[in-house]
Amino acid sequence: xxxxxxxxxxxxxxxxxxLISHLGESGDTKIVAMDVQPLDASLLPLCERxxxxxxxxxxxxxxxxAEYDIRTIYHLASILSTKAEYNPETAHRVNVEGTLNxxxxxxxxxxxxxxxxxxxxPSSIAAYGLPSLEVKKKAGKxxxxxxxxxxxxxxxxxxxxxxxGRYYSRYYRQLAADEVKHTVxxxxxxxxxxxxxxxxxxxGTSDYGPEMLHHAAQGKPYAxxxxxxxxxxxxxxxxxxxxxxxxxxxxxxxxKQMVYNVTxxxxxxxxxxxxxxxxxxxxxxxxxxxxxxxxxxxxxxADVDDSAATRDWGWKPDxxxxxxxxxxxxxxxxxxxx
Ligand code: SER
Numbered sequence: 132x133x134x135x136x137x138x139x140x141x142x143x144x145x146x147x148x149x150l151i152s153h154l155g156e157s158g159d160t161k162i163v164a165m166d167v168q169p170l171d172a173s174l175l176p177l178c179e180r181x182x183x184x185x186x187x188x189x190x191x192x193x194x195x196x197a198e199y200d201i202r203t204i205y206h207l208a209s210i211l212s213t214k215a216e217y218n219p220e221t222a223h224r225v226n227v228e229g230t231l232n233x234x235x236x237x238x239x240x241x242x243x244x245x246x247x248x249x250x251x252x253p254s255s256i257a258a259y260g261l262p263s264l265e266v267k268k269k270a271g272k273x274x275x276x277x278x279x280x281x282x283x284x285x286x287x288x289x290x291x292x293x294x295x296g297r298y299y300s301r302y303y304r305q306l307a308a309d310e311v312k313h314t315v316x317x318x319x320x321x322x323x324x325x326x327x328x329x330x331x332x333x334x335g336t337s338d339y340g341p342e343m344l345h346h347a348a349q350g351k352p353y354a355x356x357x358x359x360x361x362x363x364x365x366x367x368x369x370x371x372x373x374x375x376x377x378x379x380x381x382x383x384x385x386x387k388q389m390v391y392n393v394t395x396x397x398x399x400x401x402x403x404x405x406x407x408x409x410x411x412x413x414x415x416x417x418x419x420x421x422x423x424x425x426x427x428x429x430x431x432x433a434d435v436d437d438s439a440a441t442r443d444w445g446w447k448p449d450x451x452x453x454x455x456x457x458x459x460x461x462x463x464x465x466x467x468x469x
Pocket of ligand 1: 211212254285323324334335336338
């Protein structure tokens with residue numbers, strides 16, 4: 132008998148940390164974790180197995196099919212938006228070909244199990260592309276189907292992989308003589324910028340928020356790479372994990388779409404700084420906008436409409452802006468660097 136597990140790719144990343152801690156502590160889920168980097172020692176005991184390897188390695192993925200009954204795949208591995216611009220073709224390989232490999236693995240697993248395998252995919256506000264700052268200011272809360280013209284490789288990759296997920300769920304091998312009954316149950320969240328008190332993001336463009344906070348907490352000066360009026364939606368990691376798990380457990384028949392916005396609060400970089408300085412009054416924070424990174428932020432929405440998630444699976448964040456800082460970020464970051 133093959134062991135029933137969930138597979139987490141990109142396990143050592145920010146969402147991976149949050150998800151493994153949560154699933155591992157709540158007990159009965161067996162986790163097979165994968166990452167190209169070694170896994171943090173604190174997460175190892177929470178996993179059934181850790182595999183250091185690449186999602187582009189099809190032989191490795193093939194061996195997983197032989198060994199495990201994978202009931203859910205959390206495909207978190209990805210090269211984020213800023214890093215992807217330095218090597219767009221490599222980012223495309225990891226973000227798109229990697230996702231395709233995992234979707235194929237899900238299809239194969241589904242046919243062995245005789246039921247759809249759940250595929251949880253974090254997409255991003257980077258899937259949007261607003262043509263100008265004026266349009267961004269007027270756009271308000273944008274819906275999933277609006278402004279899908281991303282300007283970054285990462286955003287293009289995310290948007291395309293959303294479509295791949297839909298294809299594998301509904302149309303895979305649609306001309307095959309034998310009816311393909313069991314495929315993939317693809318479920319996708321478009322995350323805003325995420326902020327964790329435990330980990331620091333690398334290679335993203337919403338990183339100025341978490342970087343400002345973690346620098347201040349360590350007494351290091353920080354030069355913010357966007358203007359004070361730059362505005363993006365954000366969410367803290369416990370809410371990101373909550374949304375992933377809520378979407379995973381929602382009854383399929385309730386899900387009227389495959390891709391859902393989720394968000395929590397939308398501060399400007401200046402408002403973010405005010406919150407950070409309130410907690411760390413000696414923090415030295417300056418603004419030195421990087422024009423190209425600023426352009427990316429200007430193309431992303433200031434706010435998104437997450438009412439479809441609320442309607443279909445009861446989504447509501449636990450942390451608004453004040454609670455996020457006062458009850459999660461500040462106390463936990465202070466303890467971390469104490
Ligand atoms: N946080 C990501 C980035 O900045 C967006 O999903 O690239």
